[in-house]
Amino acid sequence: MFRYIVRRLLQMVLTFFGATFVVFALMFANQDDPLQALAGERPITESQRIALTERYHLDEPFLTQYWYYMKGLLTGDFGTSLTGRKIADTLETAWPITLKLATMAIVIAAIIAISAGVYSAIKRGGIFDNTTLIVTLVLLSMPIVVIAPLAQLLFGIQLGWFPPTASAKATFYQLLLPAIVLATSVLATQLRVTRTSVAENLRADYVRTARAKGLSSRRVTSVHVLRNSLIPVITLIGVDLGNLMSGAIVTEGVFNIPGVGYNLAKGIRTEDGPLVVGFVSALVIVFLVVNLIVDLLYAALDPRIRYE
Template structure:
């Protein structure tokens, strides 16, 4: 186990530097004139432009810029955005909001997906299974850029069931509608994977043996079938957390939630390279850590899995 964790940590380091390098390259390759974008119609003098270029190392070559960024990042310094704000302070303000939103979304999606997926797998071919599969197709066909403003218009503005926007100190009720919208990104896939896994394990030899021994159906499903069926679902949930973080860009922008996605959207729109790269770097770290935790959970779910 120890050797496996060390090997994964080394892989995570390589993945982190590779991902940040690609993001850094793509972001700064597309920058035209970020200072003029931030200034709007106001002119920028040559002395101001020279000072800003020196401050953000934009006069240096690409590899020199990336080296300045990485060395500062290793010391915990995320730098400053082009507006002069500390990216570390912006992360400290934005992350609690996004974490609450993402956790609420993944809890809602997991409860619905696992519950409905188990029932569909147990009643494969029935009415509930057919209706569930149809609804998941509809959800998969609805992109979040359409679903988010539609849900805000119908349930937030016209019906008034939920607040149409949320603040930084939003409670669970204010985040419920954005979380439901965000959860639709992953609920259909998780449900289908759960259904397929349950249906496959119901035909396994150990399930037939458990039934032949006279175990109660509830124990057969709850202990033998569900435990083994959760392995691919747990894998998917770990990947989905990263998808929820990226999907929060649209959701937070629509519902005006000042989280990570909202800041990323604003940074991309204003061509604020340091802001975008800093926030994406933290997202990469979160994604890598979550996937390591998911891999380690395999052994807890299935005793047959060992890391040598």
């Protein structure tokens, strides 16, 4: 196990450097005039432009800029945005609300997907099974950029069931509608994977043996089938964290939630390279750590899996 963790940590380091390099290169190639984009229509004096260019090394070659960024990042300094605010301070403010939103979305999606997926597999071919397949097909065909404004208009504005926007100190109720919207981006896939996995395990030999020993159907399903069926689902949930973070850019923008996605979208619009790369670097770290935890959970769910 120790050797496996060390090997994975080395892979994570390489992945982190590769991801930050690609993002930094994309921002460097996309930059037109970030200082003017930040100022909008207001003019920038030549002295201001020279001072800001020197401060952010905008006149330096790409590799030199990347070296300055990584040098600061490895010492725990995410840098300073073009607005002059420390990126670490912005992350500290935005991260808790995005973490809360993503956690709510993961829990909502997992509860609905696992419950409906198991029941659909047990009642395969029935009305509930066919209905869930149609609903998941509709969800897969509708991107979150369509679902989010529709949900805000229908449930937030017209019906008034939920607040149409949320603040940085939003309550559970204020984040419930955005969390449900965000959960729809991963719900359909998780439900279908759960249904398929449970249906396959219900036909396995060990299930017939357990039933032959006199175990009840509920115990066979909850203890034996569900535990084996959750392995691919947990893998998917770990991968879905990245989808939730990318979906949060749209969701937080629509519901005006000042989280990571909202600030990331704002940084892209204003060509604030340091802010975008800093936020993406933090997201890459979270994504890598979560995937490592998911891999380690395999051994807990399936005793046959051992990392040597």
